[in-house]
Amino acid sequence: MTAKPLKRVLVTGGAGQIAYNLLFRIATGEMLGFDQPLALHILELPEAMKPLEGVRMELEDCAFPLLKEVHIGSDAEELFGDVHYALLVGAKPRGPGMERGDLLKENAKIFIEQGRALNSVADPDVKVLVVGNPCNTNCLITMTNAPRIPRKNFHAMTRLDQNRAVAQLALRAHVEVSSITNMTIWGNHSSTQVPDFVNAKISGKPVLDVIKDHSWLENEFVGTVQKRGAAVIASRGKSSAASAASSAIDAIKSLVTPTPRGEWFSSGVCSDENSYGVQENLIFSFPCRSKGDGHYEIVDNIPWNTFLREKIHASERELLEERSLLEGGVS
């Protein structure tokens, strides 16, 4: 049997903690399939090239059969050439005393540059997953600066939120995580996100038929998922890394494997005139499904009750505010 053609996977922030949990799993074949030969393209800032060189050595030392090439560097235009998947992880963290607007603008500079580099040299059908925060707005900036690439190829990662929500429901209902399906995260990857327990299912039944405690669902469950990132930082002293990496793998896997009939997954994708009345041109987390060809469609007609509607609109307002903070601030 002839080998499949090589797929090129770009990861930025290659010397960071998420990348250290991500690169090796991609290289085993977990993300794109155990018969898919790979090239890794890994971007870092010039000052982090030494630790990245160490990561490159370790990748080599694993002798992964699928990993045919590893390219490292700090020049986006050079490294983004012909990539089929771009996982944009590297971002500027919030510094002491930094306002949210400043953080957005500092990150905007990074994602403008990377969007332009994708636009000029990446594969024209490259699938882009933005992980670096604030990931929805960073994704919007990347997409806006890469007009050659279809808008439907851009995602902001809300899969970690989905996975956190699934785990909390499974714990509460004393069932396997695989019994939880149809878990939507609506909106922004932030504390305004809306984990939708109304439409999620446990062993095919509505969550509300299995977990009768509405107050727990509306308060503890939603609050735990919204604030899980902060809870991990408070406990570990560092932000989620292994779980973020694992969710990035899940996010791409969901695009390259067919979604089981009647199910869906969550991803931050661009809103259009048909997406639940959410203002157009926001990167907003919706329920999506895929035929496994790398593309997705938003699942429509999922009902919102008053509780969901109010919260989803608050998350939409936050994303509008993030977008407006940038307008005029960066070009």
Ligand SMILES: NC(=O)c1ccc[n+]([C@@H]2O[C@H](COP(=O)([O-])OP(=O)(O)OC[C@H]3O[C@@H](n4cnc5c(N)ncnc54)[C@H](O)[C@@H]3O)[C@@H](O)[C@H]2O)c1
């Ligand atoms: N969407 C999510 O669910 C989710 C979850 C966890 C973390 N995150 C975000 O992911 C990002 C990375 O997290 P981490 O823990 O790996 O951080 P980290 O600080 O350990 O690593 C980030 C790396 O990115 C590099 N970097 C910064 N600017 C860069 C640029 N312009 N080009 C290339 N590399 C650059 C840094 O040098 C650093 O090595 C953060 O923004 C974090 O908030 C998102």
